[in-house]
Amino acid sequence: MDLTAVSKSTLLTNKRDFLKAIIPYLILTTYIFISHFYSSLKLILTNVMAVRLPKYNFHLELLYSPGFALFLASIVTIGIYRLKMFQIKSCIIRTIQQVYPASMATIGFVAMSSVMQQSGMTDFIATNVAALLGSWFIIASPIIGAIGGFMSGSNSASNAMFSHFQSTMANKLHSSELLYATSQNVSASNMTMASPSRVALVASITKNSGNEGQLVRGILPISLTAMLIIIIFILCLNFFT
Known part of the structure; x- marks a missing residue:
């Protein structure tokens, strides 16, 4: 041969x-x-x-x-x-199973954000937070985005829940909306890595179910360090713009 x-x-x-x-x-x-x-x-x-x-x-x-x-x-x-029809059907079913939890969470957070906006809650909270923290809110901005990413496991859900609040805060403080939107988006994306829902999904795919706590403890320090770097960069951008 x-x-x-x-x-x-x-x-x-x-x-x-x-x-x-x-x-x-x-x-x-x-x-x-x-x-x-x-x-x-x-x-x-x-x-x-x-x-x-x-x-x-x-x-x-x-x-x-x-x-x-x-x-x-x-x-x-x-x-x-x-692909055969049964393979296509299997792909569709698996896609729905994976998408369903994230989509339901996103819809819920969008609904929550809309209710808060229309009822005046967002504006009321932003006004009081702006009076309390003033320009120092720029430090809290990425932390809020990170909390949303950690809780929901979805950048879209975190943005749906907090992006309008961040925008309102920017207007109250006469700051750049783009800066606050960037802070929200980047910090939320970073913190989804340590989200229990994301970790549970990864553990399931890699056949490590039952070790979610260990995985979270491993990734959380990395995510927190990245968030600290984000806060420093946002402070620098806010100072020089």
């Missing part, structure tokens, strides 16, 4: 497998890049198949949404790997 021929055949097979695996990601990133950076295409995608309900201040640009890019990549993957 010619070992050189065998190794070349294996190499070609590996290249084909690699290309098959990378194509969906290329489609995903290419679609998002083109749709967001070419103004003429963006204009089309934001108007075709767009759902708008002005009465409820709701709009959804289906073709412009990153979710559509993910859907397109999934369809291409099904074709590339020639």
Whole structure:
């Protein structure tokens, strides 16, 4: 047997497998890049198949949404790997099982944020916190985002719950809304790593169920250190802007 021929055949097979695996990601990133950076295409995608309900201040640009890019990549993957119907059904069921907890949490936090906003709770709390802490609230801003990320295990849920509050605080203190939004988003994303719900999911996938406490104790110091670095950077940005 010619070992050189065998190794070349294996190499070609590996290249084909690699290309098959990378194509969906290329489609995903290419679609998002083109749709967001070419103004003429963006204009089309934001108007075709767009759902708008002005009465409820709701709009959804289906073709412009990153979710559509993910859907397109999934369809291409099904074709590339020639998945059977039972395999597609299994993927859909597993996706729903994984998405359900996070989506329900996000919906709940969005609802909570909307109720707080419409009832005037957010504005009332922001006014009193601004009077109490003043400009020092910039230190509390990333901590609030981190708490939301740790509790919910979702950056989206944390932002839904606290982003309006952060924006209101920025207005009360005559500070940059972008700075507070950045503080909220980055600190929440960082702290989701140590969230019990995220850790439980990882433990389940890696067959380490029962060791969640040990995993949290291992990742929590890293997340707290990262949060401290975020606070320092936010303070510097606030000082120099």
